[in-house]
Amino acid sequence: MSDLEAEIKRLIVSALKLEDLQPDDIAADEPLFGDGLGLDSIDGLELGIALRKTYGLKIEAANEELRQHFATVAALARFVAANREPA
Amino acid sequence: MSLVPLALLLPHGRADETVVALRAEGALTLAALRLRVAQGAAALRRRQARRVLLATEDAADFLVALLAILHAGATAVMPPNAQAGTLAGLAAEADLLLTAPPVGEAAAALAPLDAEACRLEFFTSGSTGDRKRLGKTLAQLQREVAVLEALWGERLGAAPVLGMVSHQHIFGLTFRLLWPVMAGRPFAAHNHFAWESLVAAMPGPAVAVVSPAHLARLEGLKPLPAGRTPVAIFTAGAPVKRTVAQQCGALLGVLPTEIFGSTETGAIAWRQQNAEEVPWQALPGTELTIRDGGLLDIRSPNLAPGEVCNSADRVELVPGGFRFAGRADSIVKVEGKRVSLTALEAELAALPEVAEAALAMRDGTLGALVVLQPAARAALKAGGQFRFERRLRQALATSHEPSALPRVWRFLPALPLDGMGKRDRLALEALLAEAAPREPILTALRPGDRAVELDLALPSTLHWFRGHFPDFAILPGVVQLHWVVAYAQRHLGIAVPASSAQVKFRRPIRPDETLTLSLSVLAGRLSFAYRRGGETCSSGTLVLPA
Numbered sequence: 001m002s003d004l005e006a007e008i009k010r011l012i013v014s015a016l017k018l019e020d021l022q023p024d025d026i027a028a029d030e031p032l033f034g035d036g037l038g039l040d041s042i043d044g045l046e047l048g049i050a051l052r053k054t055y056g057l058k059i060e061a062a063n064e065e066l067r068q069h070f071a072t073v074a075a076l077a078r079f080v081a082a083n084r085e086p087a
Numbered sequence: 088m089s090l091v092p093l094a095l096l097l098p099h100g101r102a103d104e105t106v107v108a109l110r111a112e113g114a115l116t117l118a119a120l121r122l123r124v125a126q127g128a129a130a131l132r133r134r135q136a137r138r139v140l141l142a143t144e145d146a147a148d149f150l151v152a153l154l155a156i157l158h159a160g161a162t163a164v165m166p167p168n169a170q171a172g173t174l175a176g177l178a179a180e181a182d183l184l185l186t187a188p189p190v191g192e193a194a195a196a197l198a199p200l201d202a203e204a205c206r207l208e209f210f211t212s213g214s215t216g217d218r219k220r221l222g223k224t225l226a227q228l229q230r231e232v233a234v235l236e237a238l239w240g241e242r243l244g245a246a247p248v249l250g251m252v253s254h255q256h257i258f259g260l261t262f263r264l265l266w267p268v269m270a271g272r273p274f275a276a277h278n279h280f281a282w283e284s285l286v287a288a289m290p291g292p293a294v295a296v297v298s299p300a301h302l303a304r305l306e307g308l309k310p311l312p313a314g315r316t317p318v319a320i321f322t323a324g325a326p327v328k329r330t331v332a333q334q335c336g337a338l339l340g341v342l343p344t345e346i347f348g349s350t351e352t353g354a355i356a357w358r359q360q361n362a363e364e365v366p367w368q369a370l371p372g373t374e375l376t377i378r379d380g381g382l383l384d385i386r387s388p389n390l391a392p393g394e395v396c397n398s399a400d401r402v403e404l405v406p407g408g409f410r411f412a413g414r415a416d417s418i419v420k421v422e423g424k425r426v427s428l429t430a431l432e433a434e435l436a437a438l439p440e441v442a443e444a445a446l447a448m449r450d451g452t453l454g455a456l457v458v459l460q461p462a463a464r465a466a467l468k469a470g471g472q473f474r475f476e477r478r479l480r481q482a483l484a485t486s487h488e489p490s491a492l493p494r495v496w497r498f499l500p501a502l503p504l505d506g507m508g509k510r511d512r513l514a515l516e517a518l519l520a521e522a523a524p525r526e527p528i529l530t531a532l533r534p535g536d537r538a539v540e541l542d543l544a545l546p547s548t549l550h551w552f553r554g555h556f557p558d559f560a561i562l563p564g565v566v567q568l569h570w571v572v573a574y575a576q577r578h579l580g581i582a583v584p585a586s587s588a589q590v591k592f593r594r595p596i597r598p599d600e601t602l603t604l605s606l607s608v609l610a611g612r613l614s615f616a617y618r619r620g621g622e623t624c625s626s627g628t629l630v631l632p633a
Contacts, residue, residue: 019522020496021473038477040489041280042422045304048281052307060287062111063279070281 004077012073015050016043028074036072044070051076056085090236090269092229094200097121097154101271108147109247110276115147120154121197123188127155130191131183138162140181142169143188146254146264147276151188153207157225158197162206167218169255172485177210180220202226209257211350212418212427221351230388231353232266234370239319239344240270243294246318248274249285250296257350258323262296282308292318297343299325300422300490308338316340323348324423326411332360347411350425352396353389356408366408377404382415421453424491431483431492438482440466443502446493447515454519455479455493458501467498495519500599501530501544523550527570530601532578538607539578543570547598562596567625571615575606575629583613583629590627594619 009023012032016039030036033044047070051057057080061069069079091100096117103118131139139156141163143149156163164181166173174184205225210218250263267274272294279285282305285295295317302322316339323346327335336342347356347367355375356367369375373387378397385396401412417428428446435444435455440463445456457479459467467475476496483492503514518524527543545552545562552560568585575581596602596617603618608631616626 018473020476021471025471025473035481038474038481040492042300042304042490042494044280045282045301048283049304049306058309059283061283062287063277063281063284066281066284 002077004081005073008073008076008080011050011054012047016046026073028077029072032070032072032076051080055080055083057083058085059083089271090233090240091271092202093154093265093269094202094205094225094229096268097124097158097197098199105271106273107268108150108276109273110145110147114273115276120151122194123151124154124158125194125197126191127151127189128158128191128197129194130189131155131159131161133191134183136161136183138164138181138183140164140166140174140177140184142166142174142184142186142255144169144278145276146250146274146278148188149254150264150268152185155189156185157200157205162208164208165210165255165260167210167255168486168488169253170485170487173487176486180208200225202229209350212425212430224391227389227391228261228265228353229269231261232269234372234388235261235266235354236270238371243270243272243318245272246292246294248272248294248296249279249288250275251279251285251301252296252298253278257353258346258348259296261353262321262323262346267294286311286315289315289317291315294318295320295339297322298423299323299327299331302327302335302343303331305331305334305338310338311340313340319344321346323354325420327360329360329363349396349398352385352387352398355385355387355389358408364410366405366410367402368408375402375409377402380415381412383409419448419453421448421451421491424488426453426487426491431487434483434486435479435493438479439463440479445502445515447512447519449495449516449519452495452519453491453493454495454497456497456499456502456515456518458499464498472496472498497522497546497548499528499544499546500601501528503528504530504532521550523548523553525550527602534578535607537579537609538605539574541574541578541604541606542601543604544601545596545598549598552598559595560598564590564592564625567596567617568627570604571606571613571629574604575613575615579606579608579613581608581613581631583631585629587630588627589629590625592625594622594624596624 005028009026013021013023026037033039069075101117105117106114107117107120108115139161141152153163166177202225207223209221211221248263248267252259254260254264263274297320299322320341320343322343327343327345332342342359342361345358346354348354354370355373356369358365358367376384378384381401383398383400383402385398390396399414399416401415402409403412419426419428432444432446435441440460441457442460443458447454480492497518503511527545529541530544531542533540551562551566568588572583572585575583600619605616607614611631613629613631617624
């Protein structure tokens with residue numbers, strides 16, 4: 001598992017205040033929304049804020065494309081790696 | 088822009104090439120809309136549909152289906168949300184469910200609709216939590232749009248309308264769909280779920296229709312350059328905080344225009360927070376009065392002629408309008424969506440895993456306090472609390488939108504004291520606030536003569552169970568004494584120093600146990616005993632100050 005994936009799992013738990021979940025309990029390829037982890041649309045908005053703030057992501061994307069980037073931790077890690085603001 | 092009533096739009100409305108809806112696969116023109124509606128209406132007539140339950144993901148599909156239903160002379164029944172359980176529960180309300188526009192072949196030309204005879208039905212939670220059916224005529228909706236256009240039409244010009252709220256709700260239906268269509272503004276057919284995609288879809292000035300939940304989550308967004316800022320942002324469902332409105336102004340270049348209303352009344356008032364304490368102002372033609380108890384009564388062109396809506400909204404009249412002071416029933420707003428605590432509590436308690444349940448709001452977050460059935464406790468331990476919570480939520484999500492369901496969950500051995508048929512709201516809120524509470528849950532209180540008995544349930548999450556013996560958590564003696572002192576003060580009105588105590592500890596007190604604490608005053612001493620069933624866990628005396 002990449003460091004970025006581990007970081008994103010920690011970010012999900014802290015940003016969404018999921019006090020009853022450990023980062024390691026999230027599988028990298030598990031769907032984040034719906035039947036997988038069970039995140040909802042409000043969680044999605046909160047996650048958006050956390051990604052903008054943490055990685056300086058300045059993205060504009062079509063609905064479907066964005067949905068795919070947010071599908072799993074692994075997909076998010078790839079997306080962040082490709083779009084993060086250079087440090 | 089000039090307004091064409093929906094009733095006349097298709098027979099003799101605008102030019103054929105007018106763009107009605109923007110879709111990924113290309114624009115929907117008025118001519119294409121007219122053809123699809125004529126075919127759909129013919130198909131519905133052949134099926135002799137009288138009442139059609141309508142739920143689609145795409146707003147353009149919704150418009151086609153809605154107009155087909157009305158042109159077929161049927162009633163459009165709008166579910167409160169499109170969750171599968173909701174649609175199944177409403178199946179008896181209709182003779183047909185449409186989740187896509189009806190498809191037909193050749194069709195006759197469309198005649199104008201009789202707006203007074205066209206009927207739409209909505210559902211909302213009544214003040215007692217039951218589902219309430221609300222009928223509206225197309226004429227009512229057209230009158231509402233006419234008021235909105237007269238007030239804001241000039242500012243909006245020909246800007247396209249984009250949204251992040253569902254067209255299934257009255258606010259989305261009116262603002263994202265009916266208003267643009269009648270005014271000749273194109274609307275975006277799909278609903279955006281993130282700011283990133285909404286902003287990407289706004290190359291130039293547009294109208295955005297969003298929820299307060301979206302506005303509260305703008306942080307980190309890059310300010311929009313001039314020329315790309317929306318001409319207006321409409322929101323409804325819950326008041327927007329002033330700081331949120333200001334952030335919206337800074338990042339998106341325009342303050343949100345907040346709409347006050349309900350499924351019953353449609354839009355009745357508005358405000359734009361360009362200063363502190365901006366009151367809500369009635370829309371033109373709406374007449375607001377206050378009845379007993381400070382509750383708002385509404386007369387509006389959106390209602391049937393002569394109808395008065397007696398709302399459960401508590402308001403104060405102030406110069407220039409009114410201030411909203413909360414609901415007078417068990418309805419709360421969760422992320423701008425109406426939730427009946429009574430009804431949702433009952434649904435939660437009916438789940439097979441749940442023995443007892445209560446709901447409470449804290450800082451705008453809905454929380455659930457749940458006593459599980461013994462068999463479900465193992466499942467909670469096995470799967471981890473978060474996944475277990477989300478499973479319970481999933482079970483409720485067949486009839487509710489997930490974002491309007493409890494976000495904080497507490498699993499407890501018992502619920503706090505239920506006095507006079509009402510739960511102690513403060514106790515519930517305190518349990519929500521603390522993941523590791525410091526006090527037990529008071530489940531019963533029996534006052535006597537200079538004595539009192541309290542039933543106490545000890546959640547396993549109790550702060551005092553942490554630490555000392557990780558594998559064998561027990562309630563420390565010093566905490567037991569502290570509670571004796573605190574309850575004696577609270578329920579017997581006596582202050583007694585813990586330092587004078589003589590105590591005998593017999594059995595350890597463990598997580599998830601329910602105890603009875605007896606306190607009694609006799610001969611200058613306070614006696615206490617913690618009992619579990621028939622056995623005494625600890626007992627002792629404290630000397631009252633002279």
